[in-house]
Amino acid sequence: MKQRLRDTLSELMMIPGLSGHEDRVRRYLRARLDDLGIASRSDRLGNLIATIEGDPEAPSVMLFAHMDQLGFVVRKVEADGFLRVERLGGVPERALPSQAVLLCVGEGRDLPGVLANKSHHATTPEEKYRVVPYSELYIDIGLASADAVEAAGVRIGTPVIYRPQVIALADDRLAGTSVDDRAGCAAILELAGMLKEKQGLANLHLVFSVQEEFNLRGALPAAQVLQPDIAIQLDLILATDAPDMGGRGDVALGGGPAISLYSFHGRGTLNGVIPHPAMVRLFEETARAESLPLQRSAHIGALTDLSYVQHIGEGVASIDLGFPIRYSHSSLEVCDLNDLEGLVRLLAAALAQIDRNFSLDRDDHS
Numbered sequence: 001m002k003q004r005l006r007d008t009l010s011e012l013m014m015i016p017g018l019s020g021h022e023d024r025v026r027r028y029l030r031a032r033l034d035d036l037g038i039a040s041r042s043d044r045l046g047n048l049i050a051t052i053e054g055d056p057e058a059p060s061v062m063l064f065a066h067m068d069q070l071g072f073v074v075r076k077v078e079a080d081g082f083l084r085v086e087r088l089g090g091v092p093e094r095a096l097p098s099q100a101v102l103l104c105v106g107e108g109r110d111l112p113g114v115l116a117n118k119s120h121h122a123t124t125p126e127e128k129y130r131v132v133p134y135s136e137l138y139i140d141i142g143l144a145s146a147d148a149v150e151a152a153g154v155r156i157g158t159p160v161i162y163r164p165q166v167i168a169l170a171d172d173r174l175a176g177t178s179v180d181d182r183a184g185c186a187a188i189l190e191l192a193g194m195l196k197e198k199q200g201l202a203n204l205h206l207v208f209s210v211q212e213e214f215n216l217r218g219a220l221p222a223a224q225v226l227q228p229d230i231a232i233q234l235d236l237i238l239a240t241d242a243p244d245m246g247g248r249g250d251v252a253l254g255g256g257p258a259i260s261l262y263s264f265h266g267r268g269t270l271n272g273v274i275p276h277p278a279m280v281r282l283f284e285e286t287a288r289a290e291s292l293p294l295q296r297s298a299h300i301g302a303l304t305d306l307s308y309v310q311h312i313g314e315g316v317a318s319i320d321l322g323f324p325i326r327y328s329h330s331s332l333e334v335c336d337l338n339d340l341e342g343l344v345r346l347l348a349a350a351l352a353q354i355d356r357n358f359s360l361d362r363d364d365h366s
């Protein structure tokens with residue numbers, strides 16, 4: 001399973017899919033579902049939805065991960081061919097100069113570029129420790145005039161992403177672009193292959209969602225149509241075992257998958273997820289019974305679509321489940337394939353527990 005996860009994730013990380021431009025990722029995922037004999041459909045926003053039919057009397061489950069990644073869009077083409085960009089998503093400005101980027105003109109026509117870093121020999125002492133805001137940065141694609149840029153297909157609105165890359169680190173760890181959340185997509189694909197034959201489970205809706213990095217609501221239309229009783233989002237959980245993360249928590253890379261007990265944005269958006277107690281109990285008891293590791297996370301500063309999905313209908317029993325990640329939103333995010341494998345095994349075992357007797361009544365869990 002680990003090798004398959006490595007291959008799938010590596011392929012997914014190499015496919016460009018800026019928020020709102022997820023089509024290439026969706027085509028890949030649809031083809032993989034087709035190979036498994038699982039029918040899928042997409043909605044008007046671009047969400048890819050597949051349903052594995054089960055017991056209609058059991059609470060239905062929507063399991064989802066987002067296909068999109070953060071990046072930029074071209075804001076202005078300068079007369080001398082340099083490009084200015086607008087940011088899309090939580091792009092860390094500290095880590096942008098000197099990055100290789102890809103201008104997504106169209107499949108087979110994409111252009112490489114460089115986010116320029118001012119020549120070191122011309123950098124003043126005051127500039128040396130200053131973070132350059134993205135609005136001052138520019139991209140060099142090697143063309144020297146606005147006309148040449150236009151002829152190459154680059155226009156205002158062209159998507160720009162970190163140049164896709166995958167680096168195999170030691171000990172089953174992968175570094176590269178858009179581990180967030182292609183790792184979640186890879187985990188769902190793996191699980192789909194395991195669950196498609198199993199009967200007696202609840203209706204399981206697999207959703208690969210759009211625009212999470214943009215506005216955290218791309219999965220909403222899918223959830224509104226599916227009206228699930230339970231929603232589980234697979235996405236990153238911040239690993240706190242890097243030297244600069246001390247004190248933030250107890251999540252170790254390689255320590256297994258994790259559940260979030262509390263998330264809140266904390267920067268203006270009054271939203272977050274406090275998971276349903278039945279879901280916390282389900283994953284904790286399953287991990288114990290299967291002798292699988294399960295870590296716990298609680299922190300402010302990050303949200304997922306689940307914050308919005310939980311509020312549809314009469315409320316959805318929700319939980320964020322995920323894989324530890326280091327260096328989130330940088331061009332080189334790091335995850336551990338053992339955590340992904342643990343995540344798939346835990347999910348497969350937990351979903352098998354959701355039958356018609358599975359209660360979401362709050363009073364049964366107080």
Ligand SMILES: [Zn+2]
Nearest residue numbers: 180181235236
């Ligand atoms: Zn994410």
